Amino acid sequence: MKPDKTVITGLDMLAEDGNDYEEVLEDAKNVIERKVKEFGASNFNVIIALGKEKCDKAIFKGNVQDYYYYVLVVLSDKILSLIDEKRRGD
Numbered sequence: 001m002k003p004d005k006t007v008i009t010g011l012d013m014l015a016e017d018g019n020d021y022e023e024v025l026e027d028a029k030n031v032i033e034r035k036v037k038e039f040g041a042s043n044f045n046v047i048i049a050l051g052k053e054k055c056d057k058a059i060f061k062g063n064v065q066d067y068y069y070y071v072l073v074v075l076s077d078k079i080l081s082l083i084d085e086k087r088r089g090d
Contacts, residue, residue: 006044007078008032009071011051047074 010032018024028048036044049070 004043005078005082006041007047007075008036008044009047009049011067012048013051014048045078047071047078049074 010028012021012024012028014031015024015028016031018027025048029046032046032048036046049067051067
């Protein structure tokens with residue numbers, strides 16, 4: 001199978017490092033990208049969504065619906081962007 005675009009979702013809990021939440025998100029994205037590239041994949045996007053975790057400095061609490069809603073919104077945006085690209089011939 002040769003899809004035009006692949007979208008991978010993952011949790012912020014995959015992060016191995018980060019001093020603030022932005023760094024945590026970026027690190028989690030990098031972890032997934034490294035693993036996916038090991039399989040030779042290209043032309044993919046990574047969505048990092050909210051998880052639930054306890055760490056030394058804080059407890060992050062969320063509802064599983066927060067994850068679903070966030071992923072649905074981001075996926076909807078990506079799908080609409082792909083449709084626009086196809087219409088323009090990008």
